Structure formats: C-alpha cells, structure tokens
Amino acid sequence: MDMHAFPTPTTDLGEDQLAYRKAARDFAQAEFAPYAAHWDTDSEFPREAIAKAGELGFCGLYVDEAVGGAGLTRLDAAIVFEELAAIDPSTAAFISIHNMATWMFTAHAQPSLRDAWGPALASGEKLASYCLTEPGAGSDAASLKTRAERDGDSYVLNGSKAFISGAGVTDVLVVMARTGQDGAGGISAFAVSADAQGIGYGRKEDKLGWHSQPTRSVSFDGVRVSADHLLGKEGEGFRIAMKGLDGGRLNISACSLGAAQGALDAARRYMGERRQFGKKLAEFQGLQFKLADMATQLVAARQMVHTAARKLDARSSDATVWCAMAKRFATDAGFAICNEALQIHGGYGYIREYPIERLMRDCRVHQILEGTNEIMRVIIARHLLNTHEELR
Ligand SMILES: Cc1cc2nc3c(=O)[nH]c(=O)nc-3n(C[C@H](O)[C@H](O)[C@H](O)COP(=O)(O)OP(=O)(O)OC[C@H]3O[C@@H](n4cnc5c(N)ncnc54)[C@H](O)[C@@H]3O)c2cc1C
CATH class of the missing domain: 1.10.540.10 (Acyl-CoA dehydrogenase/oxidase, N-terminal domain)
Structure with a gap:
C-alpha cells in the first residue's frame, strides 16, 4: 500500500x-x-x-x-x-x-x-456568535423564553442563552428573542454588540472536544438594543434562524467530512507502517475491509453534502430536508470513521501523540449541535409524511 x-x-x-x-x-x-x-x-x-x-x-x-x-x-x-x-x-x-x-x-x-x-x-476582523439555545429550550428551540420588549426606539432584552460557541471572544451576538406570542411566530432576531451593558458571560464550559473555542452561557439583564438592530422584521427571527441553520448544517457536515478524511488518511498510512504477526497491518483482510467501508461511507457522505449544498445554492424548495439528511448522515459517518481509525491505531490511537483521538472527540458534538441527529430525523420524516414528495 x-x-x-x-x-x-x-x-x-x-x-x-x-x-x-x-x-x-x-x-x-x-x-x-x-x-x-x-x-x-x-x-x-x-x-x-x-x-x-x-x-x-x-x-x-x-x-x-x-x-x-x-x-x-x-x-x-x-x-x-x-x-x-x-x-x-x-x-x-x-x-x-x-x-x-x-x-x-x-x-x-x-x-x-x-x-x-x-x-x-x-473579513474576520470582528467575530460573531449565534444565540438560539436556552437552558430550557434546546431541541424545542421555538419555546425560547428570552424576551425583547419594545421601549421607544429600542428593545430591552432579558433572559439567558446556553452553549454559545465563541461567547466571550466574539464581538457580535445574533440573538433570537421573543417579541410576541408563544411559538415560532413570536420570535425576532437581533444583532447585539457583545459588550453591551447588561450582558453577562458564564464560565468556559469544560468539554469533551472543541477545546480551541470557548462555549459559554450568556445572560441578558435589561440589555438595551437600538430598534434598528432588528434583523428582518418582528416575528421573522425563527425563520431567519432556521435559514441560517440550513447552511450551518452543511458547514458542520463538511467539518465531519474533513475530520473523517484526516482520520482515514492517518489509518491508511498507519496500516502501511505498523507490523504485527510478522506482517504489515495492511496485509490483514479484516482491516482492509474496515478501511474499504470507511472510504465508502466517506465518499457517500461527501456526495450527500455536495448534493444538499447544490440544492441550497439553487434555492430548491426541499433544500432544508436535504441539509437535514446530509447533516444526519455525514456527522454520523464522520464520527464512526474517526472511531474506526482510532481502532486501527490500537493503543496508539488512544494517546495524544497521534491526532486521531482529537479528531474523534472534536466531531462527536457535530451529531448534537445545530439540531441533534434525532431532530434531523424529525425534519426528514415530517417532509416525507406531509409533502409526499420524492427525495431525488
Ligand atoms: C459544544 C456545543 C456548542 C454549541 N453551540 C451552540 C451555539 O453556538 N448556539 C446555539 O444556539 N446553540 C449551541 N449549542 C446547543 C445545541 O444546539 C443544543 O445542545 C442542541 O440543539 C440540543 O439541545 P439540548 O442540549 O437542550 O438537548 P435536548 O433538546 O434536551 O435533547 C436531549 C435528547 O433528546 C432528544 N430529543 C429531543 N427532542 C426529541 C424529539 N422530538 N424526538 C426525538 N428525540 C428528541 C435529543 O435528540 C437529545 O438526544 C451548542 C452545544 C454544544 C454542546
């Protein structure tokens, strides 16, 4: 090899x-x-x-x-x-x-x-965070409770967000908050300066992976935001948040593809170097089959992500369900491939000298955030059962 x-x-x-x-x-x-x-x-x-x-x-x-x-x-x-x-x-x-x-x-x-x-x-001179999740509103994001009350030329925000990527090092927070009735239609989106008075940041979460970026809770205590910082119109915030996530899910899927490719490359190299029972690992058919399955899964996942991306680029009416399918498939495949690559490395895969355990830890959360993979299935099933359209 x-x-x-x-x-x-x-x-x-x-x-x-x-x-x-x-x-x-x-x-x-x-x-x-x-x-x-x-x-x-x-x-x-x-x-x-x-x-x-x-x-x-x-x-x-x-x-x-x-x-x-x-x-x-x-x-x-x-x-x-x-x-x-x-x-x-x-x-x-x-x-x-x-x-x-x-x-x-x-x-x-x-x-x-x-x-x-x-x-x-x-240009990356300033950085942004996406603030949707709350302590009591994760998968059921439309039940969020952070409120934005109109007061003259501004809104006043009160509430808290959980698990915000980059919080504490970013400059702008895109915050989804309730301006109206219960449910998705009562939510609006705001651009909030990250150092606005009344914003508080929780401790840096101690996580399994994603160590190069902080995750923190964010609290809003009477934070005054100029009314012209509303994104879109009042009541459009949930729709804007979900449109953002269509692309976000593709991006996260692509990150899983990358981690999997990195892990596959490393496993392939290692199989050509490591010897046991007087042979290179690459000579064991059991491991060859494992590698073949990893490559097949990765190529299928990449095709799926690219197809979903083309759907989004073409503004297809079913782009959301394709992005959900791609996210579900590619992030599950990505984690599984990294895990198999770790197995191929034996004990060396488990130690930090090799990058495999980091790739595996880092892509685990891709199955959870930007909508868990269970929620991706909810989106896919809803499409199948409500529209009866074929997915091709
Ligand atoms: C490291 C990290 C970074 C994050 N970054 C951000 C960020 O930048 N911005 C942001 O807004 N959020 C962020 N999140 C939050 C993330 O999007 C949520 O954790 C995720 O949406 C799940 O919500 P939850 O954790 O409250 O789980 P829950 O919603 O409580 O779900 C618990 C379990 O129940 C399952 N479940 C829930 N409802 C159903 C259902 N109807 N059917 C079947 N199963 C269901 C879930 O899939 C999950 O397995 C981040 C999370 C992490 C861990």
Missing part, C-alpha cells in the same frame, strides 16, 4: 472549486497543523490564525461581495470547511459558525447597520 494521501474525488468539482480546495488545504497545513494539538491541549482560542483565515476570505465565504464577503456558493464553502477540518475540526467549526451568523446578519440587517458592521465581520 502506498503512503500517499487517499485521493479526494475531484470529478464533480470545477476548476475554481479545486483552487479553493487547494488554498484551504495549504492554509490548514501552514497555519493549523503545527498548532492544532497545542490549541486542543491548552484550550487556546487561535485568534491570529482565524484572522489569517479571514484574509483569505474564509470568514465570509458565502457573504455578498458588496458587504466584503467572498460571494461564493454553499458548495464552495463546504469544500473549504472540509479542508480546514481535516487538520482542526474545532477551529474549522468555529469559523463555520461565524460564517453562519455573519451571513444571517448581512442578509437581514438594515442597510446602515449592515454596512457599518458587515465588512469587519466578513
């Missing part, structure tokens, strides 16, 4: 996409690979590396060029996130969430606010 990296299929990608992939791969090799293990061990937020990613356009990948974004497609973005995540899923996923929140902001903010904050967000 040769020692080269497992080739990523290129047939369905255009020249530009191959160029983005190479740029992201080279960047991740230069700026993530030497430091990713240290960021993980020391829970260090790599602000400088993220700024450099911003210089390449990676912080506003599918944000309009008019606002300083790269103006790329969701498919292009998935290709970039996969490459970043092959080296560091945690940092790649942080950048992906920043992209999601930045897109929500630039696509829905009033022009004056969009022009004031958008370019700095799209």
